Every structure is written in structure tokens, then in C-alpha cells.
Amino acid sequence: MGGVEHSEPPLKRVKVPLGDLKNLVGEVSHIVPVSSSLGDSMARSPCSQGAEEMVGMKGVIKKQEFVKIITRALYSLGYVRTGALLEEESGIPLHSTAVALLLDQVRGEKWEESLVTLHKIGLSDEIMVKRASFLLLEQKFFDLLKEENLMAALDTLRNEIVPLSVDVGRVRELASFIICPSQCVALRISSQDGTDANSRSGFKEKLEKLLPAAVMIPERRLEHLVEQALDVQRDACVFHNTLDSEFSLYVDHQCGRNQIPSHTLQILQAHKDEVWFLQFSHNGKYLASASKDHTTVVWEVKESDLVLLKHTLTGHQQPVLTITWSPDDSQLLTCGVEEVVRRWDVNTGECLHVYEKAGVGLISCGWFPDGKGIVSGMKDKSICLWDLDGRELECWKGQRTLNISDMAITDDGKRIISICRENAILLLDREAKFERLIEEKQVITSFSLSEDNKFLLVNLMNQELHLWSIEGDIKVVAHYRGHIRTRFLIRSCFGGFEQAFIASGSEDSQVYIWHRDTGKLLLTLAGHSGAVNCVSWNPMDPHMLASASDDRTIRIWGLDGLNCKGHCSNGNGIT
Amino acid sequence: EKMGRIFSVNLEGKIYSCKHCRTHIALMDDIVSKSFHCRHGKAYLFSKVVNVTVGTKEERMMMTGLHTVADIFCVRCGSIVGWTYETAHQKDQKYKEGKSVLERYKISGPDGSNYWASHEAHVGGSDAEDV
Numbered sequence: 001m002g003g004v005e006h007s008e009p010p011l012k013r014v015k016v017p018l019g020d021l022k023n024l025v026g027e028v029s030h031i032v033p034v035s036s037s038l039g040d041s042m043a044r045s046p047c048s049q050g051a052e053e054m055v056g057m058k059g060v061i062k063k064q065e066f067v068k069i070i071t072r073a074l075y076s077l078g079y080v081r082t083g084a085l086l087e088e089e090s091g092i093p094l095h096s097t098a099v100a101l102l103l104d105q106v107r108g109e110k111w112e113e114s115l116v117t118l119h120k121i122g123l124s125d126e127i128m129v130k131r132a133s134f135l136l137l138e139q140k141f142f143d144l145l146k147e148e149n150l151m152a153a154l155d156t157l158r159n160e161i162v163p164l165s166v167d168v169g170r171v172r173e174l175a176s177f178i179i180c181p182s183q184c185v186a187l188r189i190s191s192q193d194g195t196d197a198n199s200r201s202g203f204k205e206k207l208e209k210l211l212p213a214a215v216m217i218p219e220r221r222l223e224h225l226v227e228q229a230l231d232v233q234r235d236a237c238v239f240h241n242t243l244d245s246e247f248s249l250y251v252d253h254q255c256g257r258n259q260i261p262s263h264t265l266q267i268l269q270a271h272k273d274e275v276w277f278l279q280f281s282h283n284g285k286y287l288a289s290a291s292k293d294h295t296t297v298v299w300e301v302k303e304s305d306l307v308l309l310k311h312t313l314t315g316h317q318q319p320v321l322t323i324t325w326s327p328d329d330s331q332l333l334t335c336g337v338e339e340v341v342r343r344w345d346v347n348t349g350e351c352l353h354v355y356e357k358a359g360v361g362l363i364s365c366g367w368f369p370d371g372k373g374i375v376s377g378m379k380d381k382s383i384c385l386w387d388l389d390g391r392e393l394e395c396w397k398g399q400r401t402l403n404i405s406d407m408a409i410t411d412d413g414k415r416i417i418s419i420c421r422e423n424a425i426l427l428l429d430r431e432a433k434f435e436r437l438i439e440e441k442q443v444i445t446s447f448s449l450s451e452d453n454k455f456l457l458v459n460l461m462n463q464e465l466h467l468w469s470i471e472g473d474i475k476v477v478a479h480y481r482g483h484i485r486t487r488f489l490i491r492s493c494f495g496g497f498e499q500a501f502i503a504s505g506s507e508d509s510q511v512y513i514w515h516r517d518t519g520k521l522l523l524t525l526a527g528h529s530g531a532v533n534c535v536s537w538n539p540m541d542p543h544m545l546a547s548a549s550d551d552r553t554i555r556i557w558g559l560d561g562l563n564c565k566g567h568c569s570n571g572n573g574i575t
Numbered sequence: 576e577k578m579g580r581i582f583s584v585n586l587e588g589k590i591y592s593c594k595h596c597r598t599h600i601a602l603m604d605d606i607v608s609k610s611f612h613c614r615h616g617k618a619y620l621f622s623k624v625v626n627v628t629v630g631t632k633e634e635r636m637m638m639t640g641l642h643t644v645a646d647i648f649c650v651r652c653g654s655i656v657g658w659t660y661e662t663a664h665q666k667d668q669k670y671k672e673g674k675s676v677l678e679r680y681k682i683s684g685p686d687g688s689n690y691w692a693s694h695e696a697h698v699g700g701s702d703a704e705d706v
Contacts, residue, residue, distance in 0.1 A: 507579070
């Protein structure tokens with residue numbers, strides 16, 4: 001401890017909530033920057049009684065606190081000499097004399113003395129003082145037990161601990177140790193509360209957490225503040241699309257827009273008519289596209305990001321309007337317009353089964369999460385559930401779906417999601433057998449379910465995208481605008497690292513990309529020569545996006561060729 | 576001719592649909608007035624129409640005065656089916672705002688009936704009600 005006997009200003013007679021340094025800022029009444037020259041923030045002269053010295057350009061950091069957390073960090077890092085030197089040179093001791101004495105006594109296991117010192121610190125929160133006393137007396141109790149001095153231990157319990165009237169449950173536990181001390185030896189002492197080196201620090205931690213942060217500077221406070229700042233930087237980085245966790249403390253983190261796929265890597269030409277739908281497999285190794293030409297094409301995504309045609313699946317007599325990958329990506333379901341659903345083997349390209357219902361066309365399809373059943377929406381507005389061999393397992397009649405509707409099932413198999421009215425989406429809970437509705441003021445054209453099943457992205461007739469939270473409170477949490485939709489069914493999706501982006505097709509032949517949290521339109525990708533009907537972001541590669549267009553092609557988008565790691569260094573974050 | 580996957584809604588009840596492609600446009604229940612006229616003959620005023628795209632707004636002098644209107648087209652085949660009232664400049668015509676007129680000649684009625692252009696079509700042009 002530094003040898004300077006610095007008379008510390010008395011601790012404020014105000015209750016300080018645990019660990020909440022922020023409140024202290026509000027309570028300071030005299031903030032007088034000692035230095036008078038503009039911009040000079042680090043004053044060197046020691047503070048005079050009553051005036052708080054500030055540090056930093058904004059005048060919100062108190063010098064004393066700043067130095068103390070640095071001192072704490074130095075000690076945590078093991079630089080004891082430097083820590084002590086800092087305390088001496090700055091004249092700002094880490095702990096007040098009383099606290100320092102307390103810690104010393106605790107270290108020396110002098111419980112009686114430490115109790116006395118505890119009361120000298122001048123804490124105003126009585127409950128807190130009692131709780132701290134409890135902890136100290138507990139240690140005294142255990143020591144007595146260890147010495148097998150049962151009478152003294154009982155005495156401590158009765159006359160010192162019980163009168164505190166805190167932690168009554170714990171008191172009962174302690175009493176039980178007196179009754180069978182051997183139990184105590186076997187069970188408790190071996191864990192955190194005993195007397196070996198490990199447990200001593202457990203107790204010390206508890207004590208530190210109990211006392212106010214201003215008294216016992218929390219360990220790792222500086223690290224915590226830095227991590228908080230990094231979080232803020234990361235959240236502010238709208239282009240953040242990488243797993244790269246290299247945050248430097250030297251410059252503010254800011255990704256360049258070149259982290260988002262924006263460059264056409266490939267144009268896939270296989271379909272003979274408009275491509276209406278496409279989707280990557282769960283493992284990101286395949287892409288399937290559905291077209292008005294009645295076929296579905298399965299593409300393989302190679303290591304080099306090259307996408308090659310694997311199979312063309314023929315059989316439908318109508319345009320194929322949707323595709324769903326089986327949970328293990330080994331099979332595909334495709335649905336023809338008001339026709340049948342076909343199940344295919346991805347590896348061989350064979351059609352394994354055709355699902356149909358006499359007299360009723362099918363309009364959507366989905367897999368059950370266990371891969372053992374399929375769900376399909378019908379033209380007559382019902383939803384049917386089949387096993388793989390085509391046996392009908394269940395059928396929900398009534399207005400469950402519309403002539404044009406998407407179909408989704410949550411990964412736990414509990415909820416089936418379908419557009420049931422012009423402006424409403426049905427969330428059908430299979431188990432609880434109840435239904436919830438998402439209602440919009442506009443006509444709903446399509447929707448997309450997030451990977452975590454907690455959000456639904458809804459496309460509306462008036463060209464707006466609404467992001468709904470469907471877990472717990474059902475409500476809209478974001479809007480996205482900018483793309484064009486006047487006649488067609490245009491789809492949008494989630495994507496990128498942690499699904500931080502929203503992408504959509506558009507009738508103006510471009511792909512639109514927004515930042516999910518802020519709703520900000522980030523990029524529009526031009527290239528297609530026809531309306532972009534559907535987009536899919538590779539779930540395993542945040543840098544790969546695919547789009548399907550009326551121009552009969554599919555484009556694979558990737559990062560710009562000049563792929564720099566994207567740090568626009570702006571030093572102290574002035575954007 | 577590129578078309579994309581047209582998004583259209585299906586109506587239920589007594590439906591008026593596009594004469595060319597049968598896309599649903601309006602319900603009989605939503606007829607406000609049958610006393611409208613257009614170049615080709617009769618026209619009905621509907622409170623609500625679906626599956627149409629709206630053209631550009633323009634000022635048009637109708638039989639009942641100046642209005643801001645836009646032509647409406649079938650979303651599927653693109654043929655013109657009527658017009659919609661954006662703004663009426665006279666107080667007593669305000670009731671038309673937000674409503675649409677479908678030309679009887681362009682749509683098939685609920686019983687599938689079509690209407691043929693009358694040779695005595697009004698030379699004066701479109702609109703009317705106050706008959």
C-alpha cells in the first residue's frame with residue numbers, strides 16, 4: 001500500500017447502489033475542471049478539497065475514479081509494484097485506510113478485528129453492514145468448528161449471527177453443522193464455504209460484491225468498460241458481416257460496405273422461363289431453384305464458391321412455385337401451382353413420391369422437423385399433414401390458407417404458419433391446439449421465417465416489409481422500404497452473419513439489402529434484366545447471396561474483388 | 576413476354592372479373608352506383624376493387640366537374656378496366672374519393688354475362704351519377 005497518508009474526503013452519506021457507478025456522476029455537485037486552457041484535459045496538480053477533477057474531452061470522467069480503476073487493473077494483471085507506485089505517485093490510494101485495514105485483517109483471518117473495522121468504514125446501508133458482518137462471522141464460525149470448539153461456535157451463532165436477522169435460511173444450515181460437524185466436513189467444507197485456499201477467495205468475492213462499488217472497486221471494472229465500448233462499436237457497425245472477432249483497441253471498429261455481397265460472381269442459366277423461387281440448403285452446400293418452366297434445378301456449391309448444375313428435376317405439369325429442403329438436406333419437396341407436391345432425392349435426382357389430393361390442388365408445402373412428415377396447403381383452404389408414404393395424418397379444415405400462401409413450420413414442429421386471410425397470418429399451435437393471428441392493415445403477399453423462429457418477415461401489397469416478433473408478445477418491430485412491388489409476388493429473406501440483414505427482390509430488377517436492426521437501406525444490386533422474384537442468403541456463408549429473376553437467370557453475389565478487411569480507421573470514432 | 580408470378584387475391588361472392596383473363600376485380604356487394612357512364616357505355620362505381628394496378632394521376636374534366644383520377648388496369652393481363660378517383664374538386668363530389676369505376680364493357684358480371692358496347696354511347700364522355 002502506498003505510504004502516503006492521504007485524507008480522503010468522507011464517503012458520501014448517500015446510499016450507493018451496488019456496482020452502479022453511473023449514479024455517482026449525478027450526485028457530484030462541484031465539477032470544476034482545474035485546468036483553464038481549452039482542450040487540456042489531464043490536469044497535473046492534485047485536487048483541492050471539494051472540487052472534483054475531471055479527465056477526458058467531455059468532462060464526464062472523474063480523475064479519482066479513473067485512476068482507481070487503472071490501479072485495480074494493474075493489481076489484477078499482477079503488476080503489484082506498479083500498482084503501489086501509481087497509488088503513491090497519484091496520491092490516490094485504491095482503498096480508504098479503513099477498507100485497506102479490513103482487507104488486511106480478512107487476509108490475516110482476524111475476524112473480530114475485521115468486524116470492528118467494518119463498522120468504521122462508514123457505510124450507511126444497515127442491511128449491507130449486517131450482511132457483511134454475517135459473512136465475517138460465518139468465517140469465524142467455520143474456524144471454530146474446524147478447531148472443534150463447538151461451544152464457542154454455538155455461542156457465535158446464537159449471540160452474534162442470529163441477532164443480525166439476515167439470511168435466516170443460512171443460519172439454519174449453520175446450525176445443522178453444529179449438530180453433525182462431520183457432515184460439515186464431508187459436504188460443505190469441501191465446496192466453496194470451507195477453509196481451504198479456494199474457498200477463502202470465494203468468501204472474499206462475496207464480500208467484495210456485497211460492499212458498494214465505490215468502496216471496493218470492482219475487479220475487472222476497466223476490462224468491463226472496454227468491452228462495453230467494443231459492443232457499442234460493433235452494434236454501430238451496420239455493415240458488420242463477419243465472424244472475424246478481431247477488435248483492436250487502437251481504432252474504432254467499422255466495417256466497410258465491402259463485407260456485404262454486392263458483386264456478381266456467377267450468372268446461372270439453366271431455366272427456360274422465369275425463375276420464381278430459390279433456396280440454399282441448410283448446410284449451404286446446395287441451391288435449388290424453381291421455375292415457370294415446370295422444372296426445379298439442384299445446384300451444387302463447390303469449395304471455391306463456384307456453383308454447378310447437379311440435377312434438373314422434371315415431372316411437374318405446372319410452374320413450380322416453392323421448394324423446401326428436408327432437415328438433413330438429403331431430400332427436396334417441390335410444389336406445382338395448384339397441382340401436386342413431389343418429393344425428390346437430392347443425390348440421385350429421382351422423384352420418390354407424389355403427394356396429391358383428389359380434386360384439390362396443392363399450393364404450398366413444408367417438412368416436419370423430424371423429416372418424417374410433410375405439410376401442405378390446399379386450394380380448398382385446408383392444411384393437410386401426410387407421412388412420407390402419403391397417408392393423411394391430419395387435416396385442418398376451414399380457412400387456414402389462401403390460394404397464394406407461403407407455408408412454414410417452426411423447428412420444434414409446434415407451430416404451422418400460413419396466410420389465412422388477405423391481411424392475416426395464422427400461427428397454428430399443433431399441441432396447444434390454439435391459433436394466434438398476425439393482422440395487418442394491408443394485403444399480405446408473402447412471408448419468411450427467421451432461422452431462430454422468433455421473427456417473421458412479412459411482405460405487404462403496399463411495398464412495405466414488416467418484421468414481426470412472434471415469440472411472446474406478437475408485434476411489429478421494424479419496417480423496411482424502398483423496393484418495388486406492384487404486380488408480382490416478390491420474396492424477401494433474412495441473411496448474413498447472425499441474420500443481421502434483410503434482403504429482398506424487386507420489380508425494378510434489383511436486389512435490395514437493409515440493415516435489420518436500424519432498417520437502413522444499405523445496398524441495391526443491379527444486374528438482372530427482369531424483376532427479381534426471390535432471394536436466398538447462404539446460411540453457412542454470410543458472403544454469398546443468390547437471386548432469381550424473370551430474366552430466366554440466377555445470380556450468385558459475393559464480396560467485391562478488392563476484399564480488404566474493411567477497417568475505415570477513423571481513430572477516435574468521428575464518422 | 577415477361578410476366579413474373581402475378582400476385583392476386585381471390586374474392587368470394589358475386590364477382591365481377593376481367594373480361595379477358597377472368598381475374599377477380601370486384602364484388603357486387605361493393606357497388607355504390609350503377610349510374611355512371613364512360614366512352615363505351617355503362618359503368619359502375621365500386622367502393623372497393625382488387626387486383627388492379629394504378630396508372631398515373633391526372634386532372635380530368637368529367638361530366639360532374641374537375642377530378643384527379645388515375646386509370647386502373649387488370650394486374651394479370653394489363654387491360655384497362657376503369658378509373659379510380661383520387662380527388663374531387665367539388666364538395667358534393669367528394670364521396671367518390673377512394674372509390675373506383677369499372678367499365679361494364681371491360682368486365683364479366685357475376686353470372687358470367689358480358690356487356691357489349693352500346694352504339695348510342697355517350698359522346699359527352701365519362702362520369703355522372705346525379706341522374
